[in-house]
Amino acid sequence: MKRVYKDITGNYIFVTVKIMDKEFLIVSLYGPNRDNPEFYVELEERISEVGFENLIIGGDWNLVLDFTLDYYNYKHLNNTKAQEQVDNLMINFDLLDIWRELNPEKRRYTWRRNTPLQQSRLDFFLISDLLSTYVTDVDIEAGYRTDHSMITITLTFGKLEYRNRLLWKFNNSLLKDKTFVNEINDVIKTVIEEYAALPYSREQLPFIPKLDVQFVISDQLFLDVLLMKIRSKTISYATMKKRVDEEKEKDLQNSIQRLETKINLT
Missing domain, CATH: 1.10.8 (Helicase, Ruva Protein; domain 3)
Incomplete structure (x- = not known):
């Protein structure tokens, strides 16, 4: 571990690490409950200031990326302006919602409440597109003493180091x-x-x-x-x-x- 950056409001922490000669910026994030796009503008500025070779951002974003697949039993869309800013973040830093990439049609949720029954996938990882070839597993698992599920990601280096990057081709x-x-x-x-x-x-x-x-x-x-x-x-x-x-x-x-x-x- 090389450096640590903390947000004074407690919404995110940056850690720069070196693993097997690769430099990473890992961000643990807790997004605002309200529709606050400025938070993600600031986050993008801080990431740019720190710099990175490979970026992994994970946490509770308090928004979803796909209103069709990631919401269950919602009458209204929440935090739409913040969601648009996260779209910009993904484009500017070439990031992927890796769970959705590997599960394009699956409906899984990471947060729920019973009365009324509502569910949404608020917790997810965004990773640099170049890292996708090293991802061997990404999952949603049961949480403990919380209304959120645990999200996990596994990356494997070494033997996959020289594997060609997979390119998507339109059929x-x-x-x-x-x-x-x-x-x-x-x-x-x-x-x-x-x-x-x-x-x-x-x-x-x-x-x-x-x-x-x-x-x-x-x-x-x-x-x-x-x-x-x-x-x-x-x-x-x-x-x-x-x-x-x-x-x-x-x-x-x-x-x-x-x-x-x-x-x-x-």
């Missing part, structure tokens, strides 16, 4: 899938609604040409966010489609097997 056959195209159009619509400037209302947006919409962030940052959301949706859709195709193939194989057995008997 362009999906462009012929009408359901996929419709879902991507919905993603584009949602991202536009999230970042459209204040003069627009959600009711007006459908009637404004997309090229004329002004955003509260730069065009380049908007494009980066849009591509990140499209990539995430594509991975989850492709995973679901593959599962359905495999089940269909298995059913066909079983049918063939039954027919062959019937022919042999008769």
Whole structure:
């Protein structure tokens, strides 16, 4: 362990470490309960000041990254502005929500209350994209004397040191899938609604040409966010489609097997 940085309010602690000749910045974080994007702006500034080769941020963020998969039984979206700032943090530092990357369609939660029953995945790790090839396990486990679950991550170096980095490639056959195209159009619509400037209302947006919409962030940052959301949706859709195709193939194989057995008997 080389250096330690503490937030005077107690919301985060930075530790710089060296493991097997690799330099890491590890951040343990407790995000604000209220919608406070300034907290994540400050966090990004502090990380930039410290500098890092490999970054791991973990903790209770008090927000979710995917409103569709990470919430259960919520009527309203919470901390939306802070969530947008975490999106920016991920883009600027090239970070991945590694649990979601490895579990694109799975619904698991790390916080819950019973009355009324609500659940959300508030606790997660964001890691440098370059570290993803070394991740051998990431999990959500039972907590102890707390309403939060424990999150764990395992990275293995050495024998994996020279393994090529895995690159995601878009399967362009999906462009012929009408359901996929419709879902991507919905993603584009949602991202536009999230970042459209204040003069627009959600009711007006459908009637404004997309090229004329002004955003509260730069065009380049908007494009980066849009591509990140499209990539995430594509991975989850492709995973679901593959599962359905495999089940269909298995059913066909079983049918063939039954027919062959019937022919042999008769």
